[in-house]
Amino acid sequence: MKGPTLKGKKIILKPLVIRQAENYMRWLKDSEVTKFLSNDFSSLNLKREKEFIKKSNRNKTNLRWAIYTKTGAHIGNTGLHEIDRKKNLKASWGVMIGEKSYWGQGLGTDVLKTVLKYCFGKLKLNRVELGVFKFNPRGIRCYKKCGFKIEGIKKQSVRKNGKFVDEIIMGITKDDYNKLNKKYVRQK
Numbered sequence: 001m002k003g004p005t006l007k008g009k010k011i012i013l014k015p016l017v018i019r020q021a022e023n024y025m026r027w028l029k030d031s032e033v034t035k036f037l038s039n040d041f042s043s044l045n046l047k048r049e050k051e052f053i054k055k056s057n058r059n060k061t062n063l064r065w066a067i068y069t070k071t072g073a074h075i076g077n078t079g080l081h082e083i084d085r086k087k088n089l090k091a092s093w094g095v096m097i098g099e100k101s102y103w104g105q106g107l108g109t110d111v112l113k114t115v116l117k118y119c120f121g122k123l124k125l126n127r128v129e130l131g132v133f134k135f136n137p138r139g140i141r142c143y144k145k146c147g148f149k150i151e152g153i154k155k156q157s158v159r160k161n162g163k164f165v166d167e168i169i170m171g172i173t174k175d176d177y178n179k180l181n182k183k184y185v186r187q188k
């Protein structure tokens with residue numbers, strides 16, 4: 001499904017549109033970006049990427065957004081996957097800031113806080129989870145700052161460049177999210 005426009009403090013999340021495909025292609029062909037992602041993008045081309053955007057906007061259990069800075073630069077994408085709003089009230093979350101010059105400026109943290117507010121507010125989920133490689137300390141730090149906790153490790157879960165790598169599973173529940181946000185309000 002197309003994600004609705006969501007505004008954070010530093011970023012704006014907007015629906016995916018076909019004209020963003022060229023940026024996605026560029027980022028998904030950059031090994032410094034893709035080394036942190038679990039999918040294999042080696043067979044990707046512009047036509048397939050455009051098809052992917054169209055399909056993704058029709059998919060009922062996914063919500064994807066393009067990430068823009070407040071000054072209008074398109075810097076990445078983010079999405080909720082396997083959204084289950086009927087039984088288990090959970091979803092998994094993924095992100096890619098493809099423009100490397102924007103890494104480490106708090107934008108990923110703002111994206112995640114914005115998506116979590118939507119998950120526990122509008123979507124009324126009870127849990128959000130994600131997978132991250134242990135060689136991605138920037139990602140892990142960003143997720144911990146937003147309240148995610150490490151729940152376990154899936155040993156040799158993903159094959160990256162011919163090698164099996166471990167995937168750290170992190171999650172946040174609605175209870176933990178609410179506790180954290182009450183603390184923020186008290187601190188202000």
Ligand SMILES: CC(C)(COP(=O)(O)OP(=O)(O)OC[C@H]1O[C@@H](n2cnc3c(N)ncnc32)[C@H](O)[C@@H]1OP(=O)(O)O)[C@@H](O)C(=O)NCCC(=O)NCCS
Binds near residue numbers: 106
């Ligand atoms: C992971 C990602 C979303 C994080 O977003 P970001 O905007 O770069 O991260 P933020 O600036 O919000 O937060 C990063 C935190 O990690 C810290 N950090 C950066 N490099 C670090 C390192 N090598 N070790 C430990 N902490 C590190 C930063 O100092 C910051 O913490 P602080 O605010 O306490 O100082 C983004 O870097 C990205 O998309 N990377 C490429 C693709 C990717 O990794 N996707 C996620 C796959 S799970």
